[in-house]
Amino acid sequence: MDIVKESVQTIKGIGPKKARLLGKVGVYTLQDAIDYFPRDYEIHPGVTDIVDIRKGEFVSLSVKFQGRPQVLRKHKNMSILRWTAKDDTGSIVCVWFNQPYRANQYKVGVPYYIYGKAEFSYGGIQIHNPLVKEYVREIHNQCQIIPVYSLVEGLTQKDFKNLIGQALNRTEKGIEDELPSIVRERFKLADKGYSLYNIHFPKHQQALEWSRRRLVFEELFSIQMALYAIKEKFGTDNQGLIFQWDNKKMDKFIKDLPFALTGAQKRVVGEILEDLRKETPMNRLVYGDVGSGKTIVAAIALYAAVMAGYQGVLMAPTEILARQHYETLKTLLEGCGIHISLLIGGMDNKTKDQIKDNLSQGVVDVIIATHAVLQEDVQFNNLGLVITDEQHRFGVRQRATIAQKGNNDPHMLVMSATPIPRTLALIFYGDLDISLIDELPPGRKPVKTYHVPASMRNRIYGFIRKQTMLGYQTYMVCPLIEESDKIAVQSAVELYDELSSGPLKGLRLGLLHGKMNPEEKSCVMKKFEEGDIDVLISTTVIEVGVNVANANLMIIENADRFGLGQLHQLRGRVGRSNSQAYCILIADTKSSKAKERMDIMVRSNNGFEISQKDLELRGPGEFLGVRQHGLPEFKIANLIRDMDILKEVQTAAQWILELRDTGLKNSILEKAYNKFSHKLEEITLN
Numbered sequence: 001m002d003i004v005k006e007s008v009q010t011i012k013g014i015g016p017k018k019a020r021l022l023g024k025v026g027v028y029t030l031q032d033a034i035d036y037f038p039r040d041y042e043i044h045p046g047v048t049d050i051v052d053i054r055k056g057e058f059v060s061l062s063v064k065f066q067g068r069p070q071v072l073r074k075h076k077n078m079s080i081l082r083w084t085a086k087d088d089t090g091s092i093v094c095v096w097f098n099q100p101y102r103a104n105q106y107k108v109g110v111p112y113y114i115y116g117k118a119e120f121s122y123g124g125i126q127i128h129n130p131l132v133k134e135y136v137r138e139i140h141n142q143c144q145i146i147p148v149y150s151l152v153e154g155l156t157q158k159d160f161k162n163l164i165g166q167a168l169n170r171t172e173k174g175i176e177d178e179l180p181s182i183v184r185e186r187f188k189l190a191d192k193g194y195s196l197y198n199i200h201f202p203k204h205q206q207a208l209e210w211s212r213r214r215l216v217f218e219e220l221f222s223i224q225m226a227l228y229a230i231k232e233k234f235g236t237d238n239q240g241l242i243f244q245w246d247n248k249k250m251d252k253f254i255k256d257l258p259f260a261l262t263g264a265q266k267r268v269v270g271e272i273l274e275d276l277r278k279e280t281p282m283n284r285l286v287y288g289d290v291g292s293g294k295t296i297v298a299a300i301a302l303y304a305a306v307m308a309g310y311q312g313v314l315m316a317p318t319e320i321l322a323r324q325h326y327e328t329l330k331t332l333l334e335g336c337g338i339h340i341s342l343l344i345g346g347m348d349n350k351t352k353d354q355i356k357d358n359l360s361q362g363v364v365d366v367i368i369a370t371h372a373v374l375q376e377d378v379q380f381n382n383l384g385l386v387i388t389d390e391q392h393r394f395g396v397r398q399r400a401t402i403a404q405k406g407n408n409d410p411h412m413l414v415m416s417a418t419p420i421p422r423t424l425a426l427i428f429y430g431d432l433d434i435s436l437i438d439e440l441p442p443g444r445k446p447v448k449t450y451h452v453p454a455s456m457r458n459r460i461y462g463f464i465r466k467q468t469m470l471g472y473q474t475y476m477v478c479p480l481i482e483e484s485d486k487i488a489v490q491s492a493v494e495l496y497d498e499l500s501s502g503p504l505k506g507l508r509l510g511l512l513h514g515k516m517n518p519e520e521k522s523c524v525m526k527k528f529e530e531g532d533i534d535v536l537i538s539t540t541v542i543e544v545g546v547n548v549a550n551a552n553l554m555i556i557e558n559a560d561r562f563g564l565g566q567l568h569q570l571r572g573r574v575g576r577s578n579s580q581a582y583c584i585l586i587a588d589t590k591s592s593k594a595k596e597r598m599d600i601m602v603r604s605n606n607g608f609e610i611s612q613k614d615l616e617l618r619g620p621g622e623f624l625g626v627r628q629h630g631l632p633e634f635k636i637a638n639l640i641r642d643m644d645i646l647k648e649v650q651t652a653a654q655w656i657l658e659l660r661d662t663g664l665k666n667s668i669l670e671k672a673y674n675k676f677s678h679k680l681e682e683i684t685l686n
Contacts, residue, residue: 003174004031011166013159021154022163033167034175034196036160037215037636038147041208044115045143051089053118053125060115060144062135063087065094069103085114092118092125099129111135145202164200178675179218180668183652190214199636213645216637220649225672228657232669240281241384241408245307253303253336257296264439265293271435272301272413276308276385282411288437289607290572291444294415295325297437298387299332301413306338306365310384310410313367315402317390319344319518320525320546325389326368328547333366343369343378346518374401387413417572417607446605447575449583451559451598460555460584461503464535467553468507472579473528474535474553475542477570479561495557496537504535512538540566546573552581559585559601560594564614568607593617616640 008027009019019028027033048059063085070082081096081103094114096102106112116130131146149160177184177192184191190198195211202208254261254269261269268286275282288294298314305312314329316322326342333340341355341364352372358364362381367373386402414432452460464474476499478492496511510533512524521541527533529548536542536551540562554574559567567585575581585602589595600613639646659665 004029004034004171006030006170008033008163008167011163011170013162018155018159021152024152025150027163030167030171033163034171034200035635036149036164037199039150040148041202042115042146042148043143044146047113049089050087050092050125053092055118055120058115058117059127060113061085061087061092062111062113063092064111065106065108066091067108071100071103085112090125092127093122094130094132095126095128097129106132143205145205145208147200147202161200168197168200178222178671179214180656180664182664183221183656186655187217187648187652189217192218212636216642216645217649217652219635219637220642220646221652222672223676224649224653225656225669226676228653229669229673240279241308241310241411242279243276243304243308243310243384243411245304249307250300250304254300257299257332259441261296262293262437262439262441264288264437265297268297268435268437269300271433272297273304275433276301276304276411281409282413283432284412284435285414285416285432286435286437287416289440290417290569291576292417292437292440294389294417294437295328296332298325298389298413298415299329301385301387302329302366303333303336303338305385305411306333308384310382311359311362311365311367311380312385312387313369313373313380313383313402314387314389315369315371315373317370318541319346319370320521320541321389322368322370323522323525324547329366329368338365339363340366340368343367343372344518345370345372346522378405380405383410384408385411385413387415389415390417417569443578444575445578445580447554447571447581447583449571449585449602449605451585451587451589451602453588454586457586458503460586461499463582463584464504464553464555465507467582468534471550472553473531473533473548473551474555475551475570475573476535476537476555476557477542478537478539478557492537492539499535499537507534508532509534510536512536512541514539514541540570542570542573547576548573549577552577552579554581554583556583556585558587559598560587560589564597564600564610564617565607567601568610571601571605572607 006029007019008014008022008029009016010030011033014022022028022033025036027036042058044060045058046060047062050061050063053059064087066084066086072080072082074080079098079100081100083094083103083106084091085094086092094116113133113135114127114130115133116127119126119128147157147161149157151157151160172193175192175196179189179192183189190210190213192214194207195214198207198211199215202211250273268288272282272284272286275284286294286297288297302312302314314325316325322342322344326340330340339358341358343352343355343359347355355364355367356378359367360379360381369378372378383405388402467474476495478495492511492513496509499505500509510524510528512521512528516524524533524536525546528536528551531550552574554571556562556567556570562570571583574583583601585598587594587598589598597614597617600610604610637645656665656668
């Protein structure tokens with residue numbers, strides 16, 4: 001049996017009870033123990049003389065305890081132990097709370113090394129709950145770096161240090177170095193064994209930095225190579241398609257669009273059209289903030305595909321968004337003789353069968369669809385271009401499935417308004433070229449955003465009435481659909497009932513939520529789009545893509561319950577015309593972090609800035625929804641802190657892919673695939 005797979009119970013001092021507690025933090029084997037990295041470190045400086053202590057600083061002292069310790073009992077559940085300790089320059093008092101056993105743990109007149117925070121009280125220096133260790137002369141003037149582990153009740157720091165120390169000794173010769181030697185040498189990375197020992201028990205600061213860099217590099221490199229392996233495994237061996245079209249017709253199509261392209265749109269369109277002319281299949285991601293005009297870019301790409309004699313598909317994450325894309329693209333493309341159809345789950349079977357038949361026979365040029373287009377019975381006649389909108393809603397495997405529906409390897413265009421910071425994009429879209437639409441259409445005004453407490457609701461209702469009188473419409477968004485006893489927030493249904501007969505009585509209110517069937521949702525949205533609803537009370541089903549230019553007011557209830565990226569997406573539903581739009585965040589923020597999140601929304605309209613802040617505040621795990629979406633939780637890497645290492649990893653991954661030694665390259669890809677593929681194939685980012 002591989003020694004690293006042995007149970008933690010083979011370690012001295014770890015019995016069944018402690019093993020159960022370790023299981024709560026995912027530590028079952030020696031490998032798990034070794035990979036349970038410290039969450040922080042305490043830096044113990046060289047020994048200080050008591051006379052030189054300053055108030056509030058953490059100090060390391062070499063002292064001897066004097067006299068008898070005092071144990072004071074405040075009441076039956078509280079004891080305080082006080083013990084004087086001295087060095088050659090002065091004395092301090094060590095104080096322990098509810099630890100009376102300390103009185104028998106140390107000996108008078110024996111030197112000890114102690115560490116703690118110096119406090120000045122009762123006319124002298126005190127250190128509360130100090131760390132006490134046997135004095136070793138060799139470390140008298142050395143800085144010590146002490147690991148700090150995340151604990152579970154019933155386990156101590158000492159338990160973890162004992163477990164990990166023994167596990168490292170036992171497995172010293174059984175730890176496989178997953179990084180190829182050529183990568184270690186080229187990027188000057190420390191050995192695996194050295195790094196594991198010094199990440200847990202650093203000999204000095206430089207050793208800790210070397211070790212952390214090496215282990216972060218390995219983790220990110222493995223994930224990056226796994227993504228490349230998945231792409232290779234699910235990709236096709238078909239030759240790419242070279243699109244050719246009449247340039248005069250293309251120029252006329254662009255010139256006849258309802259409005260002129262922005263400079264950013266022109267740049268991105270140029271990049272896409274250049275890709276489509278190449279034999280290598282396009283694999284491009286277009287980032288564009290809410291309202292930046294990605295749909296027009298998609299329309300031009302689809303027009304190019306049809307002019308070149310191929311079919312195109314645009315896949316959207318929701319039926320609402322698919323219907324909206326269909327209406328927009330129908331207006332833009334049908335006048336050019338292009339046959340466009342819609343395929344969504346909510347259609348009756350007869351209609352779906354007819355559309356599928358037309359698609360397979362080549363009657364349909366462009367299909368707008370939800371994930372329903374991934375089904376096996378959907379076949380294309382000559383698929384040339386695949387566009388996925390809001391890529392974070394689709395997994396890696398799903399993207400590959402749609403690509404495989406072409407006779408040849410179709411061009412892939414991925415669009416997203418979800419501003420995933422560049423740090424994450426480097427990993428998750430490492431196989432894509434990235435284009436950025438960083439310019440809003442002319443005349444668009446930034447949405448004015450306000451954060452207000454719940455006590456201002458009546459003023460908000462007055463503002464809604466005022467906007468309605470001016471001819472504008474309003475969104476009101478709630479986190480929940482129905483009333484919940486567990487979470488004290490208003491639901492959409494409850495709010496709709498309350499406002500209909502109360503503060504907004506007389507206005508035309510609509511209700512939209514995820515539990516409605518597709519026909520009901522479509523009916524409500526159509527009424528709102530046509531101006532027959534003044535105020536649409538909704539859950540987050542309107543988060544992505546919904547575009548009603550006349551809606552200029554967004555009210556978000558309990559805004560502190562949404563992520564920053566989600567708030568920005570919701571705010572993006574207004575401000576789609578040249579009129580001034582407003583977003584009001586209703587939240588009684590009690591924590592400083594919640595207030596900081598609201599402040600960034602008020603201060604900024606830049607989706608990338610907001611998303612980066614969201615990542616900083618929540619951390620990569622929560623930001624990506626690790627548990628919900630299967631992304632491997634990083635054991636040591638921090639995507640905010642480790643940007644420089646991530647860039648090195650990208651360079652290393654590209655270098656490996658270009659190796660002439662295909663045996664080595666395939667071996668590296670296979671190892672990474674086996675380790676991470678089950679976690680990465682269905683990634684969806686939220």
